Amino acid sequence: MDKFLGNKYLFLFSRLFIGILFLFSGITKMMEPVAEFALQIEQYALLPQVLVTPFAIVLPWVELVFGGLLLLGIWVKLDSIILGLTMLSFIIAISQAMIRGIGLTDCGCFGEVIEVGETPGKVLLRDIAFMLPIVYLFFSKTKFFSLDRYLLK
Amino acid sequence: MEERLTKRERRELKRQQKADSEVSEVAKKRLMRNIFVVIGIIAVILIIVIVRAVLTKDIESISSTGNDPSVGNPDARVVIREYSDFECPACRTSALSLAKVVQEYSADEVYFTYNDFPIIQLHKNSQKAAIAAQCANKQEKFWEYHDRLFLDQAGWKELEDPRDKFIAYANAFELDSDMFAVCIDEEQTKYLVEEDFNEARELDINSTPTYFINGIRYVGAKDENGWRDLIDSFLK
Numbered sequence: 001m002d003k004f005l006g007n008k009y010l011f012l013f014s015r016l017f018i019g020i021l022f023l024f025s026g027i028t029k030m031m032e033p034v035a036e037f038a039l040q041i042e043q044y045a046l047l048p049q050v051l052v053t054p055f056a057i058v059l060p061w062v063e064l065v066f067g068g069l070l071l072l073g074i075w076v077k078l079d080s081i082i083l084g085l086t087m088l089s090f091i092i093a094i095s096q097a098m099i100r101g102i103g104l105t106d107c108g109c110f111g112e113v114i115e116v117g118e119t120p121g122k123v124l125l126r127d128i129a130f131m132l133p134i135v136y137l138f139f140s141k142t143k144f145f146s147l148d149r150y151l152l153k
Numbered sequence: 154m155e156e157r158l159t160k161r162e163r164r165e166l167k168r169q170q171k172a173d174s175e176v177s178e179v180a181k182k183r184l185m186r187n188i189f190v191v192i193g194i195i196a197v198i199l200i201i202v203i204v205r206a207v208l209t210k211d212i213e214s215i216s217s218t219g220n221d222p223s224v225g226n227p228d229a230r231v232v233i234r235e236y237s238d239f240e241c242p243a244c245r246t247s248a249l250s251l252a253k254v255v256q257e258y259s260a261d262e263v264y265f266t267y268n269d270f271p272i273i274q275l276h277k278n279s280q281k282a283a284i285a286a287q288c289a290n291k292q293e294k295f296w297e298y299h300d301r302l303f304l305d306q307a308g309w310k311e312l313e314d315p316r317d318k319f320i321a322y323a324n325a326f327e328l329d330s331d332m333f334a335v336c337i338d339e340e341q342t343k344y345l346v347e348e349d350f351n352e353a354r355e356l357d358i359n360s361t362p363t364y365f366i367n368g369i370r371y372v373g374a375k376d377e378n379g380w381r382d383l384i385d386s387f388l389k
Contacts (some may be wrong), residue, residue, distance in 0.1 A: 030201075034359040039275045064201075065194055074190050106274070151186040152179070 008144030014133035015146075017071055021130065022067025022083055027111040029060035040108030044093045045100070062086060070137070073146025080138040087131050094124045104113075164246035205357070213383050220345060222286075222295040224255060225264035231387040233265045234365040236353045239283060240276035244362045245303040247374035248307050252300060254380040263384060267299065269349040269360050281337075283346045293327045301325070313356040 004010075029037055039055035041047060047055055062082065070079040090109075097104055098120045108124045118126070143149040235251070237244040238266065255265050269287075271279035276336040282302050289298030301322050302309075309315040316337065323333040336342055353363070367387060375383065 036272055036274060036359075038360075039272070061198070065198070068197070069190070071351075074186075148186070151189065152182050 002141065004074065005139055006083030006141045008142045010136065011140045011142045012145050014137050014140075015073060015076065017068050018080075018083060018130070018133050018137065019069075019071030022063040022069075022086075023071060025110055026060045026065075026067055030064065037108060040105065040106065043104055043108070044097050045102055046093050046096060059149065074145070074148050074151070076137055076140070076143070076146065076148065080134050084134045084138065087127055087134060091124065091127045091131070094120055094127065098124065154237075191284075207298065218297065220290075221266045221268055221349070222290050222299070223264065223266035224296070225258075225260040225262075225282075227264050229261050229264035231263045231384055232365075232367055233384075234268060235266070236268045236270040236349075236356075236358050236361060238269075238271050238276055238279045238361040239286065239299075239302045240279035240306065241272070241361045242306070243374040245306050246376070248302065248303050249360045250375065250377040251380050252296065254377050254384065257351065258384065261386060267295070269346045270353040270358060270363070271346065271350065272361065276310070276311055278312065280343075280346060281315055281319070282309065283349075284337050284342050285322070287342050287345050288333050289323065289326070289328060290374045291336060292328045294328055297326050298322060 004137050034053065034056050037060075038053050041056055042049075053080065063086065066079045066082045066086075069075055070083065094104075104120055107118065107120070109123065214355060233251075233255075235248070237248055251265070255263055269283040271283045273280045286298050286302060289295050304321075309318045312318060319337065320330055320334055324330050356363075356365075360372055362372075362374060364384065371383070
């Protein structure tokens with residue numbers, strides 16, 4: 001198990017993959033009007049109305065900042081917790097939409113730059129798959145090619 | 154006190170002190186790193202915010218196309234520029250009250266111009282409605298058509314294809330229906346709507362309705378009294 005959690009290449013791959021994914025997702029969301037993203041969030045009918053716009057403003061920044069930090073290898077454990085909770089919120093949102101039979105025109109995953117056009121089931125499976133490297137990063141026991149390692153030298 | 158310790162105890166104490174200093178050294182490095190990272194994050198956020206603000210054009214720098222439907226004198230004391238979406242419920246409330254209030258002022262007091270900002274990702278027929286309104290504008294019936302689209306919003310927004318409905322509105326206003334039908338299919342008309350949309354994006358407009366009153370941005374709907382108070386505050 002220690003060998004698996006200490007595998008530096010798996011760690012680096014997970015970090016770069018999740019880091020780039022969230023960084024890209026944050027940038028694409030920032031490129032669209034807040035109102036459009038807020039309306040995409042509204043589609044899920046999960047958040048109280050008063051929280052929709054603040055969430056639409058804050059989420060892209062969280063993705064951008066923590067995706068960027070993860071990419072650089074700074075605060076990897078904290079990044080994996082924050083991004084893990086973010087991904088968990090997506091999983092909960094899409095699951096409840098599926099259970100309640102809410103028709104989603106687009107998941108809003110990457111703003112309007114890329115309309116994924118997937119079925120909710122596919123989006124759910126994809127999000128669960130993305131959760132695996134995040135969990136791995138939280139438990140990983142290496143700091144291979146991380147800026148953290150050099151900053152603490 | 155240290156003198157009373159045995160050689161072995163002194164060695165142990167030194168080792169302990171060394172370990173403690175190493176721990177505090179690591180803690181210091183950690184603190185420095187955290188400060189450095191937090192400053193870095195703030196700097197990046199500030200840079201992005203500043204770059205976005207610089208790239209966002211000012212309303213004054215956007216020249217009106219001249220095709221935008223308007224009422225009043227362009228040199229009026231209060232210039233209102235609206236960016237709206239025919240399918241958005243908040244735009245409906247605001248547009249209908251503003252259209253009524255504007256009539257209470259003279260042409261030299263208020264100039265009002267309408268611009269399209271259809272959010273088609275969420276309002277599937279909004280762009281088609283904007284195109285239809287542009288066609289009514291070509292036959293100088295924009296404001297009547299504008300009011301009808303908003304008043305009867307529920308009657309067309311869910312339609313799979315609202316074309317027939319839009320032509321029926323045109324007929325109700327005695328527009329040349331053949332000309333109207335050709336117009337709504339023309340690329341040129343679509344281009345006019347897209348031009349407004351791109352203009353809105355350059356102005357970093359995030360939601361509808363958005364207004365610029367004498368260059369100052371106002372976001373969100375207002376009722377009749379809200380409009381009167383606002384216009385009066387500019388006329389004082």
